[in-house]
Amino acid sequence: MLSKVNRYREIFTICAKYEIASWLGKLNLDFANDIFDKKCGKDLTQYSSAQRTRMAIAELGPTFIKLGQILSTRPDLIHPEMAEELKHLQSNVPSDPPQQVRETIHSEFGQSVDELFASFDLKALASASIGQVHLAQLKSGEKVVVKVQHANIEEKIRLDLEILLDLADLVERYVEESRNYRPRETCEEFKRLLLRELDFNREKRNLEKFALNFKDDKRVYIPKAFGDYCTGRVLTMEKLEGIPLSQKDTLLEQGYDVKELAEVGADMFLRMIFVHGFYHADPHPGNLFAMSNNRIGIIDCGMVGLLSDELREDIEDMLMCLVRNNGPKLTNLIIRLGSIPRDLNRAQLQSDIKEFSEYYGTMNLKDVNLQKALEEMSDLIRRHRIVLPAGVSLLIKVLVMLEGTSHNLSADFNLIGLIAPYRNQMIARRLSPARQKRIMENLFMDWERVVKTVPMGLVDIVERLQSGDVNIKFEHKRLEDSVNRLVMGLVISALFLGSSFLLALKSPPLISEVSITGIVGYVISIFMGSALLFRIYMDKYRIK
Template sequence: MKIEALARLERYTKRIAEIATVLGKYGLADLFGGFKYTWLQDRLKSADGQSLTDGVTQSARVRMALTELGTTFIKLGQMLSTRADLLGPELTDELSQLQANVPPDPSSVARATIEAELGQPIEQLFASFEDTPLAAASVAQVHAARLHTGHSVVVKVRRAGVAEQAATDVEIVQALAELLEQHSPSLRSYQPLAVVRQFRRTLLRELDLTYERQNQEEFGRNFAEDPTVCIPELFSELCSHQVVTMQRMNGLIGTDIEALKQSGVDLGEFAKRGANMYLEMVFRDGFYHADPHPGNLFLLPGNIVGVIDCGMVGRIDEDLRDEVEALLFGVVENDSELVAEQVLRLGSVPADCSRDKLRADLQEFMADYTGHPLNEVHVGAALSSLVEIIRNHHIVLPPSLAMLLKTLIVLEGTSRRFSPDVSLAALMQPYCTRLMLRRFSPGRIAKRARRSFRVWNRLLTALPRDITDMMARFRDGSFTVHLDHRHLDPIVNRLVLGILTAAIFLGSSELWSRQAAPLLYGVSIFGALGYAVSLFFGWRLMRAIRKSGNIQSKD
């Protein structure tokens, strides 16, 4: 893996130089201090060897560096902002502010992309097309247009060259992640390789606008009967992998708080409708819009909630739904034992995790919220505290659950931005009650029983065959046991080096004391050379021990 990672890095030397320059500029080169590749280390420094942003927190410097590095790294930061269980609240809060600060592609480039994708001139596709984009983000930009039928639409166009640049950057990021896992103990616990692999899958889906169109169509079907929600209508004949054409929202965007207040609309009701829409997505459909930012919401006439930008979504499968329901049941029953058990079942748990300490921390956490009126409970703060407890015990949550928790945290912040009186906890109560009733309904119990029966049936069917096979191997002498001695090679190498050093030292002492020829000023030349070699080997051995921390280290 090490050779492959280095080969990939060598292929993209120019881009790596740009990345290294930005890291040095923002004083982030120390993150790669464990690398032992001189050609890379030389680039991880600013011109004067100092940080150019003294007085700025490291989290803010990470955000600024990712912004400067462009689309791929902005998307990486946005994905990492959902992983408070890995990075902690300070860094994830900073990454949540990531916004692309990029100039739009020239209108001629956007027009050429649309015509190439849809196979007709712009004039035949649209009655009018605005060359100045309404908005430009890291992946795509949006232009206003009007169809020949009179419909007012927006056309989302993928930026030119973004896919090619992303492919290069992902290769580099994956190679760096492999090296980080090997050489940077401080970052190894963040599982950089697993994070990058998940990011690769997510980014490829976001770059293909077909997935966004499919997501939007599914949301449209789910809310077709809800008069309080508007999902923009899509015009499929004007969509492709790089172009999406949809109905234009004629309303007020959620980021324009002053205009919302001056509209005279009941913002409390608007906030409740928006929050209920997301809760329906999560608890009813198991398929939700994962970016409840105010910029993705519109206030439409009639106090209707409009939703845009369906590229980032989350899904809750049946297994995760069951585990989350059990977790909520434990919280409702104030059962710290059950909550701790569910946290351990949901996450990746280190071998040295103290279950008693986890249970005690969770009991203290639940005591802080027990007995309080629902309108006084801040879901975002509660979930953030829960994630912090999980992180302190070095438990890594599955990405789907981490995204769900992040969505609920952001959702509460967005709701309170529209109306401080809105309580997400109170709005969630009927959904949680519905979950509990559904969990213990005869249908769900029967379904779980059928699933358990299938599992036990497979086990009981395979067990006799496996035992017979094992006994047959045992009888004919082909039964083998493989032991994996992890980290044994460095220990053996140090032991051999120590024995060799001692042997050379003793042999040299014998030559020196007997004045074995040839002599120089009465000193045995071979004895002196042996002393020098044994001192060098001894120095190397002590240096290796000091770098590992202690003589018993396995690293």
């Protein structure tokens, strides 16, 4: 308890020092009464509120730095100026001393560093918020990098997370305008993500899954994880021999085709998103390596995104609405996906989205800057106090970072142009028998759930109907004809729509790049539709 109180005092002292969160001083907490009365003694007038917030977060330590980095990807939650400032947060942390590294490895494997490795550089290559990286060589000869978790970091992070949840509750209680953004829920999601990163076995499994997904793609290289040398606190993986994409000048000096590297890297991420539904969530140029033959290698797979089929289809729809100038559908998608305030001005939202979609939807694909478009859409959503699901926000962040990383390599790079070929795959996947089967299975399960939860009173009514205790009498006229026409109309509509897709996809056989099957379907649907309309007209004439 004492350590928690001390940490509270430390957090409040830093907030007071940088003159942020002044509302904390109004809580009249016994252990903090004197903190906000003190003057910092440092002139902070030269710094903006966003800069002071970043400086405070950096001083608060690894947990808060991680939170700041995640919030920098959520312009739907915080002001764009604040989001941009938090992008500059660096998670450089002093590395553990060599003896501590030895002790950590021995406690995890029951063997010493010398027993496990042929060589091990005890000087850390890099040190971040959760762990540090060392170069090593296995006794079998492979060169590896070993990520070792900082000592006691889990205990420190869990304490900070507990305090963050307490502070989120206080924010919701005392800062009324924050309630639309659900601070408690945001912190709960952050807690879930951060605790996952503490388990290095998850990163090992992510590497293995990426390797499986790209086993047939020679352009992508996923480093091997050595399972016998991995635990929850130690990760051993193959050392990549390559140049980080952040070193553009070096890449050019070494004769790499940076335009091809940008396209290969971007296409790799698009496949992760639109094909696999499992993607690396941090496409920072330092995490991507150029290797021989313009292959792309990838590291730091601790943070990943997972898309359900439903969410992936919603995101695909959002992107298609953007390039097709379909403002009304984009508005409905945002309202359905997001958490909206009670006093949402729907008319103003529709007007803003219409203006947004008309601007981008009328451009040629090669002229659309997806990064700018997504940033503007995020700002629009924030202004209307709509909160998107964490999965959608994470994916928007990845697409924005991906466009930025690729554009830094090749000035004429255009991500939306690479997304366009996936459109046909999206349509084909939605028309596939597998998807229709899944829809029917889900529908069956939904109905099964409804049946199981029907109140006993309705069950009693059904039993009475079956026993003949209840008689229902109704009379209808020409209902059978109406039902037949309805069914026929649905069949004709399906045939017409399917023929449209076949024409759009240029499905073979083709004549002059026109689908014969699509044309035949069109003709049949028009003929059947005309016959149905004629029959309806004649029936009305006979009635008259």
